[in-house]
Amino acid sequence: MKVATAAYPLDFLNSWAQYEDKLAAWVAEAAAEGAGLLVFPEYGAMELATLAGADVAGDLEASLFAVSDRLPEADALHCKLATEHNVHILAASGPAATASRPVNRARLITPAGAVAPQDKQIMTRFEDEEWGVIPGDPLTLFETDLGRIGVLICYDCEFPLLGRALSEADVLLVPSCTEALAGYWRVRIGAMARALENQCVTVMSSVVGRADWSEAVDICTGAGGVFGPPDTGFPATGVLAEGVLDRAGWTYAGIDRDAIANVRADGVVLNRSHWQHQTPRRQNARNVSLR
Numbered sequence: 183m184k185v186a187t188a189a190y191p192l193d194f195l196n197s198w199a200q201y202e203d204k205l206a207a208w209v210a211e212a213a214a215e216g217a218g219l220l221v222f223p224e225y226g227a228m229e230l231a232t233l234a235g236a237d238v239a240g241d242l243e244a245s246l247f248a249v250s251d252r253l254p255e256a257d258a259l260h261c262k263l264a265t266e267h268n269v270h271i272l273a274a275s276g277p278a279a280t281a282s283r284p285v286n287r288a289r290l291i292t293p294a295g296a297v298a299p300q301d302k303q304i305m306t307r308f309e310d311e312e313w314g315v316i317p318g319d320p321l322t323l324f325e326t327d328l329g330r331i332g333v334l335i336c337y338d339c340e341f342p343l344l345g346r347a348l349s350e351a352d353v354l355l356v357p358s359c360t361e362a363l364a365g366y367w368r369v370r371i372g373a374m375a376r377a378l379e380n381q382c383v384t385v386m387s388s389v390v391g392r393a394d395w396s397e398a399v400d401i402c403t404g405a406g407g408v409f410g411p412p413d414t415g416f417p418a419t420g421v422l423a424e425g426v427l428d429r430a431g432w433t434y435a436g437i438d439r440d441a442i443a444n445v446r447a448d449g450v451v452l453n454r455s456h457w458q459h460q461t462p463r464r465q466n467a468r469n470v471s472l473r
Contacts, residue, residue: 186217186432187406191292191391192229213267223387224359240322285318300333340372356386407434411447415441
């Protein structure tokens with residue numbers, strides 16, 4: 183399959199029709215290039231808050247619920263486009279209201295119109311301490327026509343045990359939203375590490391550019407990237423494709439499921455199957471003084 187991963191700029195939307203036109207153009211462009219899986223970034227849905235006006239979009243608390251209110255309409259639009267172009271889409275994540283506090287929710291959408299949510303597991307300090315976004319439902323392994331797909335939203339991909347929970351996935355999607363260059367590299371290094379450990383492909387998308395109307399996503403740094411294990415059947419660097427930093431647009435790569443199966447069965451190293459060798463004896467380091 184061919185994957186398209188977005189470096190996605192946020193716009194101040196003057197109407198729902200403007201959002202429809204924007205999303206339709208992005209999906210049509212990727213589909214025209216032959217992509218069957220389209221990956222939008224974390225908090226790319228925040229631009230929906232602007233439909234409630236500048237005051238709401240600029241208010242941390244109000245913006246959460248303004249986006250949440252629009253997610254059902256956004257999902258319906260994604261379903262329409264997925265069916266029209268016969269593609270799978272990871273819709274940009276956004277706040278989704280729950281009985282307590284909003285969670286950060288992405289949705290995997292199929293050409294048949296299925297909408298499967300995946301919530302972020304571990305919050306960044308900003309999400310936790312300032313925004314009040316909370317962890318959501320557990321991780322899910324999605325069985326699709328494209329293979330087994332998992333989603334690790336941004337910070338989640340920096341935790342090996344979360345990646346291990348999705349070790350049966352052929353592809354891990356990593357939608358991200360990072361303010362600083364250091365944040366981008368933390369997520370990218372995490373995505374590359376998960377590809378190494380699980381001997382799979384990881385697909386990172388990013389929000390890029392400025393959105394001065396929002397305190398939450400006002401400055402974003404990133405790029406699209408597709409990574410695999412630096413082993414048999416994959417580039418020596420592990421980089422299948424990478425976009426230009428902070429340049430909006432799609433980054434494309436081909437993903438060969440046979441290559442994933444082959445490297446897992448007969449790679450130069452077998453990280454995925456050797457995970458079990460991290461026994462308690464090997465995990466507990468001895469403390470030896472050399473003073």
